[in-house]
Amino acid sequence: MEQVLDWYQENKRALPWRNTSPWGVLVSEFMLQQTPVQRVLPQWHRWMELWPTPADLAAASLSDALREWGRLGYPRRAKRLHQCAQVIVTDHGGEVPASLNELRALPGIGEYTAAAIRAFAFKESEVVLDINIRRLYARCWSGIATPTNAPNNSERELAKNLIPVGDDGRWAAATMELGALICKARTPLCSHCPLADICTWRALGYPQSEVEKRTSAQWQGSDRQCRGVIMNALRAAPEVKRQELTKLWGNQSQYEKAIASLLDDGLIEKRGSNYALAR
DNA sequence: AAGGCGGGGTG
DNA sequence: CACCCAGCCTT
CATH class of the missing domain: 1.10.340.30 (Hypothetical protein; domain 2)
Known part of the structure; x- marks a missing residue:
């Protein structure tokens, strides 16, 4: 990053x-x-x-x-x-x-x-989750417009995986500033965003596609951030086995639902018995 | 898991 | 007018 x-x-x-x-x-x-x-x-x-x-x-x-x-x-x-x-x-x-x-x-x-x-x-590397960072992660990595009321464990896991190796606290400062100045709640300035070309929310057709509306409405509670954890894993490796995905975090049924929704949204695809980012 | 707690700026 | 803002603490 x-x-x-x-x-x-x-x-x-x-x-x-x-x-x-x-x-x-x-x-x-x-x-x-x-x-x-x-x-x-x-x-x-x-x-x-x-x-x-x-x-x-x-x-x-x-x-x-x-x-x-x-x-x-x-x-x-x-x-x-x-x-x-x-x-x-x-x-x-x-x-x-x-x-x-x-x-x-x-x-x-x-x-x-x-x-x-x-x-x-x-200057320590920490998982910092304020409203700006949470909104940035929800959009860019989970494809969801608005974060939940409070951080959950899959969100913490996603955040932890995103921190660059050897970070000195600058990652938290940078993502917080990006959320505050660019990935704003009401009027995001996507044309100025350094993450625009990898942003899942944009891939779903922000601002007003039917897909985005449905995605935001449908995903509630602790299931939502699983999408981000999966997307992050698939960014890191060309193909991932389903078994590996379901072991990333906690509750398996959350992953079943998240995988199904990501397939449905066209963000990921099956490659034989594995999964990968959609081309 | 949900509700209360302040005040001011903004679309 | 409703929404938003570098959350925390107590039911």
Whole structure:
């Protein structure tokens, strides 16, 4: 996926939390939970000016933190961030911890935020699944317009398989930026997308084909991302045995349904007893 | 697995 | 007007 990393290098926004301390990254991630980038920018600068380290915020009052949160929304996040700073001081010597388990144990940090902090602050290769990345994967690799409400295991498996070997967190940053700037929810800019020629969603005839409508409506719940796992496996090898496909992840019946739908959509085809991408 | 939690911008 | 946004936590 070199084209994605190249696109990122050329087109990334100069966001202030791209080059800051782990604490700066952590604060940005709290603010960005369900709040758009443009509205976070001024508030982030204000917080980093007032409280440049976890100890500074931990020493402040909760009411100060809530006041400086302003109108970002979901003010419980300000309270959790304040608590988070206090735990970092008492349990981690005032330094943002670097391990997944320690991060997940902090108040207000869930699956996404822990992985994002490791990728962006500590340059670790992580499975990062925010709404931008999930939408990009759903479309490009699963041929589905909109991701499910929450990540499932087949989606995590697909994401894990897509990370380039030797990644330093740039893959997460690049795919997130691509989802935010190009593969947008309402008006995707496919003509500018470095993945346009391999995108399954486009192969299905986005934006308004009957196939796409049917595919989105028909696929619900944890079955949906299996399409992506299968498509990814078939991209990696010219032909794959059915037995190999059904062993890729979990529930076999999900694969039976996914294979059938991909055949029906004309995205894959049978080659003797094997399967391959359609020509 | 589903629902609650804010607020502001956009098609 | 409905939808969308670098989710998390509690039923």
